[in-house]
Amino acid sequence: MNKIPLCEPDIGELEIKYVTEAVRNNMVSSSAPPVRNFENAFAKFFGAKYAIATNSGLSALFLVVKALGIGPGDEVIVPTFTMVATPESVSHNGATPVFADCGKLNPGIDAGEIEKKITSKTKAIIVAHLFGIPCDMEPIMRVAEKHNLPVIEDTAEAHGATYRGKFCGTFGKAGCFSFYASKIMTTGEGGMIITNDDALAAMAKRLREYDINPKQPYIHELAAWNLRMSALEAALGLAQLERLKELIGKRNAIAARYAAGLSNIKGLEFMAVPPQTEISTWLCTVLADRRDELVEYLAKENIDAKRVFVPMHDLPPYKQSGNFPNAEYLAEHGISLPSASTLSEKDQNYVIEKVKKFYSGQ
Ligand SMILES: Cc1ncc(COP(=O)(O)O)c(C=O)c1O
Structure with a gap:
């Protein structure tokens, strides 16, 4: 595969x-x-x-x-x-x-x-x-x-x-x-x-x-x-x-399928979206307990998922002290799931199944 x-x-x-x-x-x-x-x-x-x-x-x-x-x-x-x-x-x-x-x-x-x-x-x-x-x-x-x-x-x-x-x-x-x-x-x-x-x-x-x-x-x-x-x-x-509207439509459909397929999983949260917005999903990104383990587990199952950014204040060229609890929370828990507009429903169902399996401990 x-x-x-x-x-x-x-x-x-x-x-x-x-x-x-x-x-x-x-x-x-x-x-x-x-x-x-x-x-x-x-x-x-x-x-x-x-x-x-x-x-x-x-x-x-x-x-x-x-x-x-x-x-x-x-x-x-x-x-x-x-x-x-x-x-x-x-x-x-x-x-x-x-x-x-x-x-x-x-x-x-x-x-x-x-x-x-x-x-x-x-x-x-x-x-x-x-x-x-x-x-x-x-x-x-x-x-x-x-x-x-x-x-x-x-x-x-x-x-x-x-x-x-x-x-x-x-x-x-x-x-x-x-x-x-x-x-x-x-x-x-x-x-x-x-x-x-x-x-x-x-x-x-x-x-x-x-x-x-x-x-x-x-x-x-x-x-x-x-x-x-x-x-x-x-x-x-x-x-x-x-083709932009078509590409956005495909990516938003992928995000909607993740939202439906991964709702009510203990350990997973979705990002908050400001009211009256229409998102253009780039990478569907969720917040996960044991994020690094999940990335590794998905990699073994042939799924390329990725952690989110390290905050800028933690990077060597930009080290800055300060209080950034929200960025740190997102950086620790954020994981982007496969989101290409070419992603097939079959492959996405496989991703959803594996994420569920990870949290059910089976
Ligand atoms: C938020 C953000 N800003 C800027 C850039 C820079 O774009 P580029 O890689 O085309 O220079 C990227 C993407 O790489 C990005 O994700």
């Missing part, structure tokens, strides 16, 4: 068609039409004024922090419970990530905890919508507005999730997405910034591509980077975007 993967890309005929067309038409570079087409389609899907494609989710976050003029001496409040790219977008700009705890049983950064960490050096707040579960944005935006701080949304794991009818990634100054191979939609590697802010969009574009000015060839006013997406990745992205 092949191992049931935690996640895998869901590539179909449409993706093959678009990528083949791009190759056949010699459209491979970042200046070829598929990149502009993908940006335009993405902006339209999310109702954003601008979409700016990048070579990764980290690049998207990094560029937004940079374009906001944040640098040495500045602080940015970020969740401690997140993937490491979130604080790296701050530290690679020479600024300091200051960690705040998440909610109880909810992976999103908590508004009250954000407010406790605000100082005169704070220049922005980054929230991360993890596992496809939106953060509780209303209190977060209230705190941000009260202190006049821009909010950046790390939406790497929540393409298409909504909070009170509005897409995650459209509440703050900018939303940043990842299209890494495991994500809800993929370009292999890649990312996207969405924003309605003219100045932010203009600066992010300049910094993304060597500050090239077509009117003045080889005159670069700013020291910048090459963080561009290629046309091949964009062609893949265009197809995945056309």
Whole structure:
């Protein structure tokens, strides 16, 4: 029996068609039409004024922090419970990530905890919508507005999730997405910034591509980077975007089957979801007693399940003292179960059966 993967890309005929067309038409570079087409389609899907494609989710976050003029001496409040790219977008700009705890049983950064960490050096707040579960944005935006701080949304794991009818990634100054191979939609590697802010969009574009000015060839006013997406990745992205609702539907159906199949098991809890949200399941993640034993047991049964993040305040580059009980609880108990949109019902039933067996002790 092949191992049931935690996640895998869901590539179909449409993706093959678009990528083949791009190759056949010699459209491979970042200046070829598929990149502009993908940006335009993405902006339209999310109702954003601008979409700016990048070579990764980290690049998207990094560029937004940079374009906001944040640098040495500045602080940015970020969740401690997140993937490491979130604080790296701050530290690679020479600024300091200051960690705040998440909610109880909810992976999103908590508004009250954000407010406790605000100082005169704070220049922005980054929230991360993890596992496809939106953060509780209303209190977060209230705190941000009260202190006049821009909010950046790390939406790497929540393409298409909504909070009170509005897409995650459209509440703050900018939303940043990842299209890494495991994500809800993929370009292999890649990312996207969405924003309605003219100045932010203009600066992010300049910094993304060597500050090239077509009117003045080889005159670069700013020291910048090459963080561009290629046309091949964009062609893949265009197809995945056309299928996004289908991909989300499949992943949410998987989450619903886990919820039904694993309810009422002593030792397992489900994450809390803020009211009036529609999740876009990335990895269906539950909280489990004896989590590490469960991961090992499932591995022996050919099931690839994975522990969740180690909180950022515990990682060597980011060690920070503080009180983060909710993040620590999630980090100790969180386990992501196979959630690929390609997962068959038969394989999922096998996973459910094995998890039940683990807790029944048989
Ligand atoms: C929450 C979060 N933020 C940022 C990233 C970074 O994205 P990428 O791997 O495309 O750089 C990821 C995914 O890897 C992520 O899960």
